[in-house]
Amino acid sequence: MELWFTEKQTENFGITAKVSRTLHTERTPYQQIDVLETVEYGRMLVLDGMVMCTDRDEFIYHEMIAHVPLFTHPDPKQVLVIGGGDGGTIREVVKHPRVERAVLAEIDERVIAVSQEYFPALSQGFADPRVKIEVGDGIAHVKANKDTYDVILVDSTEPIGPAEGLFAREFYEGIYEALRPGGVFVAQTESPLFNAALISRIWRDIASIYPVTRLYLAPVPTYPTGMWSFTLGSKGPDPLQAEGEDETPIDTRYYTPEVHRASFALPRFVEELLAR
Amino acid sequence: MELWFTEKQTENFGITAKVSRTLHTERTPYQQIDVLETVEYGRMLVLDGMVMCTDRDEFIYHEMIAHVPLFTHPDPKQVLVIGGGDGGTIREVVKHPRVERAVLAEIDERVIAVSQEYFPALSQGFADPRVKIEVGDGIAHVKANKDTYDVILVDSTEPIGPAEGLFAREFYEGIYEALRPGGVFVAQTESPLFNAALISRIWRDIASIYPVTRLYLAPVPTYPTGMWSFTLGSKGPDPLQAEGEDETPIDTRYYTPEVHRASFALPRFVEELLAR
Amino acid sequence: MELWFTEKQTENFGITAKVSRTLHTERTPYQQIDVLETVEYGRMLVLDGMVMCTDRDEFIYHEMIAHVPLFTHPDPKQVLVIGGGDGGTIREVVKHPRVERAVLAEIDERVIAVSQEYFPALSQGFADPRVKIEVGDGIAHVKANKDTYDVILVDSTEPIGPAEGLFAREFYEGIYEALRPGGVFVAQTESPLFNAALISRIWRDIASIYPVTRLYLAPVPTYPTGMWSFTLGSKGPDPLQAEGEDETPIDTRYYTPEVHRASFALPRFVEELLAR
Amino acid sequence: MELWFTEKQTENFGITAKVSRTLHTERTPYQQIDVLETVEYGRMLVLDGMVMCTDRDEFIYHEMIAHVPLFTHPDPKQVLVIGGGDGGTIREVVKHPRVERAVLAEIDERVIAVSQEYFPALSQGFADPRVKIEVGDGIAHVKANKDTYDVILVDSTEPIGPAEGLFAREFYEGIYEALRPGGVFVAQTESPLFNAALISRIWRDIASIYPVTRLYLAPVPTYPTGMWSFTLGSKGPDPLQAEGEDETPIDTRYYTPEVHRASFALPRFVEELLAR
Missing domain, CATH: 2.30.140.10 (Spermidine synthase, tetramerisation domain)
Known part of the structure; x- marks a missing residue:
């Protein structure tokens, strides 16, 4: 049929x-x-x-949104995931033994419930005792928790609909306040081929707030163009100096320390996009 | 409509x-x-x-199939492109001033003619006086031209239909014979997500013939999974030691020396695929 | 979505x-x-x-395959439906008070079960005490029940796959034997626009066996071309002389006595098709 | 492809x-x-x-919109087609030897030109010396030509976009004025399955203006549901009493005198639709 x-x-x-x-x-x-x-x-x-x-390609996105910042920060104890109700990002976060608490701020509790019913491989991380699920507005959560997190991951849907506010300058400022000194944040920022203007604007916004700003790429076959960007803002650590995996290796299918470094090597047209 | x-x-x-x-x-x-x-x-x-x-995404594929081997070889004078009748690869090849002759062996002359009529940006390279078009079987051309080329690029269609023979072990042996000492060849080798078995087999075949074998990746949005592989066999130069662009910078939109190196950083599942 | x-x-x-x-x-x-x-x-x-x-358009097909022959035969007591496991045809058959027994010969019992679960409006007729379901080959049933039925309805799927034999000359001969004197049979016979050769062949086959052969049309929006044909073979009664509804009017949404007669008015290209 | x-x-x-x-x-x-x-x-x-x-199914629509009213009117000398820029309706109109003048009022001259270039079988009727093409608004043409036509055919596109006014009560009144005594008009009025409310409203509008109102049906495979309606308003002649083809038979592929009569036999749900 x-x-x-x-x-x-x-x-x-x-x-x-x-x-x-x-x-x-x-x-x-x-x-x-x-x-x-x-x-x-x-x-x-x-x-x-x-x-x-x-099922088949989620590992790339979830590993790359999580492990790049978590290996950039030297001691990621407190981690916040905004969005990401399917649980894939949290699953990767809790692979890091240094993480003491991983908060998921998801506005739609039904995404969590549906993932728990239909995507056991994604939602398995919710069972980790360090995970705390907060159903509610990520923007409000960030405002209410200043100086709290070492790493914040913005695992949002597209910049239209419920996730629109997660792409705004004010939100990136709020995240800055919510991060502890030396904190690192990453947002998924769509495709450089289809969303050039958005990426360019986000880059300028984040670079005007954070001392270190980096963009990295990963292929996600089922996302538009299959070429996906993540923008990272850091209060201190630079992902380009990160050691990648430390003494405790993490079980991954996409991420490696070499892939970590390589993902920041930007195609010329992306470099030019950021230089605008 | x-x-x-x-x-x-x-x-x-x-x-x-x-x-x-x-x-x-x-x-x-x-x-x-x-x-x-x-x-x-x-x-x-x-x-x-x-x-x-x-029109919109061809630059990635054509730059990556051409510049990686051409910057790996220290002095690429004689270059052969097998397939590639649209001209995009040849266009990149002739950007290299050291190239003295670039031969295109394309079996279907109509692809060339159609590209010249409808894709001027692709086929512009045909006008370069160093380019020689040979309409005919690439396999036969390789057999008939032993010890001739510094760089050979296999810019084929999928491994079904007219290009099937371009994915066979015997063909890679023929290419070895056609390469001069220190020669380098690259073949497009499909997607690691959809064509794992093919890539694994090609890797073993090439590794059994060439002293240096490397696989690198580039995103091609309109190809299956958008994650594309190229397999390189070399009689000497290692692309990981390549300087990338030499004194004469090349005008590109995707390729940079950093991208060159980064493209060889393989995701864990691809590493495992090659280790089978 | x-x-x-x-x-x-x-x-x-x-x-x-x-x-x-x-x-x-x-x-x-x-x-x-x-x-x-x-x-x-x-x-x-x-x-x-x-x-x-x-749900929305089944009434047309089921009313037209059933009521045209049942109002053609003056006293349809014994009725056989071959195929029609969904029950829609039987539902129409049992609207006729003269019917004493309606046998459904469906080869695939799962069609019956699925209809009973998901299509209550179609399968409701199965509850009528006059209905007898025979799971098995319609062709064999016809062979085994000579001189038995007043009306036989061939409510088959397309002439490829399991229903292929239901479009064969031998089958129409078998039906002739299974009909009592004055018996009438109808088969769904696809679209005159897409299946001209099939209709022409069936017409010749039936006309060589039955003294009265007629083709009639009804629109079925979700069937190919939306213009559907039924071919009727009769041992005696002519649907063109039928009175249509007798004293007991039937509850219908498509069929009326006028529609009965009108459905035999054939477009010129269909007339020509039958005259071949 | x-x-x-x-x-x-x-x-x-x-x-x-x-x-x-x-x-x-x-x-x-x-x-x-x-x-x-x-x-x-x-x-x-x-x-x-x-x-x-x-190409393949246009004959049904064009024959049925034209021949039903033209065989209903005993002496159709002056004929107006509104819309119908492709020429198919005019082609059928000029098959009637009694027609002295056939005016086409089409608002978009490009439809005519495109049909002449790509649809010779449709636009061939334009070559008939009795045909006069008026590029312009059909509504205005009707207003400006009172008491002029014997038959008016409204061969419009859907009731959204440029043809919206051709489905309004005022337009049907204007047509009444434009018709000579004994005049007949027909409009294509969409599908009874998908456009029940529209048909019901048009029926009431026309019945409130014309002494004789009739609806007839024809299958048009490439139109929604494949079951198409035409509504006819007449100042005198009743299509149900029409003789159909007179002494001069018309070359057709769908229309016959029997089909003419049969097309007015309405399914019960359509009868009920008109009785609302």
Whole structure:
């Protein structure tokens, strides 16, 4: 049976995946949540029609948003993940033995519940005793917790809809306040090919607040263009000087210390984008 | 009007692009050639239903297949491109002032003609006086030209159809013979996510012939998974020791010396793939 | 979420329906059964990728395959439905008070079970005490029950796959034997626009066996071209002389006595098709 | 190459046709015009993304909009076609020897020009010396030509966009004025399955103006649901009493005198729709 899910990543381009079953569909106060069984990528979490993660390729995104900042910070004890209700990022965070507390601030508790039901491999990290789930507005959480975190990860959906405020300058300032001295934050910042203006603007915003600003890249096949950016702001440690994995190696499928360094080697057109 | 081109990159996954016009369609003795005007990626060259290149993202593939080996070899005078009838690879090759002769061995002369008509930015390199076009079988050309080339680039279509022989061990041996001492060759070798077994096999084949074997990666949004591999075999120079751009900088949009090095930092799952 | 079911009705044309949920999917020894919740047509029964019926438009097909022959025969006591496991045809048959026994010979019991679970409006007729379900081969049933039925309805799937034999001349001969004197049979016979050769062949076959042969048409939006044909063979009664509804009016949404007569008024190109 | 045109006939249902070439694309002051070469239906004229006609099935619509009223009127000398810039309706009109003048009032002259270039079989009627093309607003033409026509055919696009006014009560009143005594008009009035409310409203509007109002149906595979309605208003002649073809038979592929009569036999749900 020809049953296909299509995400129009732009008005004029998309990806399309054969679906064997719909597992869940739900409209929450924040968004539409769908879980699909796809033939090629396994289970797929879809929020407002956009692919958030799939069984097959989620490891790349989650490892890269988590391990790059966590290996950049020399002693990441207190970690905050904003968004990321599927749990994939928290799962990577708790692989770090130095982490003492990992808070997840997710606005939509249904994403968490759906992930726990349909994505055990993603949501397994929630079982770690160091994890604390806070259902609520990430922006408010940041404002209410000044000088608290060593690492903050902004694992948001696209900059339209419920996550719009997570791409604003004021939010990056709030994160600065919420970080302890030497703190590091990373936000997923879309594709340099499709979202050049956004990346350029975020870069300027973060660079005007943080002494160290870096952009790194990773391939995410089911995200638009498959070429994904993360922007990092740091109060001190520079990811380019990071040692990568310390004495305790982390079990990964994508991340390695070499990949850590290589991900900051930017294509010329991206360098030019940031120099605008 | 909703007119969409879809490439099923596998039986169960695809990309889909809105089309404003069909510019050309033709069945040659070797394959179906189509040229589409897409809204998102500009003109698109499609062979046997598969995207070969698009105006918007072709620079990544063509720069990476050409500049990595050309900056690895200290003095690339004689260069052979097998396949690559669109001209994008040759265009990058002739950016190197040390190149004295760049031969294109393309089996389907219609690809060349179609590119010259519809893709001036790709085919401009054909005008360079150092370029020599040989319409014919690349395998035969390699056999007939022993000890001739410094750099050989295998810019093939997928390993099904007319390009099948370009992925065979015997062909890599033929290339070894066609290379002069210190020669370097590179082949495009598909996606590590969708074509793991193929990459693993090619790696073993090349490693059994060439003293230096390396795999590097680049993102190509319109290719399957967007994560593309190139496998390099060398009679001497190691791309990891290459200086990258020498005194004469090359005009690029993706390649930089840092990107050159970074492209060899392999994700753990790719490392494991090659260690099988 | 853009989740669409597409039936390629031919290699080059199809219909596509937005799906909100997959309700059931199963591979039986005979075919693939899928039940989809579509936004436009409600629930949809899909066998081997082809739409069999939908909540919204099934009434047309089922009324026309049943009431035309049942109002043609003056006293239809014994009725056989071959195929039609969804129950829609039987539901119409048992609306006729003269019917004393309605046998359903369906080869795939899973179609019956799935319809009972997901299509109560279709399968309600199974509850009628006059209905007898025979799971098994319709062709064998016909052979084993000579001189038995007043009306036989061949409610088959397409002439490829499990239903192929239901379009063969031998089968129409077997039906002739199974009919009592004055008996009438009808088969669904696809679209005159897409299946001209098939219709022409069936017409000749039936006309060579039955003294009265007629073709009639009805629109079925979710079937190929939306213009559907039924071929009727009769041992005596002529549907053109039928009175249509007798004293006991039947509750219908499509069929009327006028529609009965009008459905035999054939477009010129269909007349020509039958005259070949 | 998988290149498909999809018309979403509603937000949740569509048809999809494989395209071999785009022949023409143009934005006029009134609409988007596209001409596609489809594999299944031949050339396809698409206005604002909606299929207007195709080589393969256009005969049904054009014969039925023209011959039913022209055989209803005993002496159709002066005929007006509003819309219908492709020429298919005019082609049928001029098959009637009694017609002395056939005026085409089409607002978009580009539709006429495009049809003349790409649809010779449709536009051939324009060459008839009795045809007069008036580029301009059909509503204004009707107002300016009182008591002029024997038959008026409203061959409009959908009731959204440029044709909206052609579905208004005032327009039907204007047509009444433009008709001579005994005059007959027909409008295409969409699908009873998808546009029940529209048909019901038009029926009441026309019935409140014309002494004779009739609705008839014809299958048009590439129109929504494939089941198409035409509403006829008459100052005198009743199509149910029409003789159909008179002494001079007309060359047709769909229309016959029997089909003429049968097309007025309405399914029960349509009867009920009109009785609301």
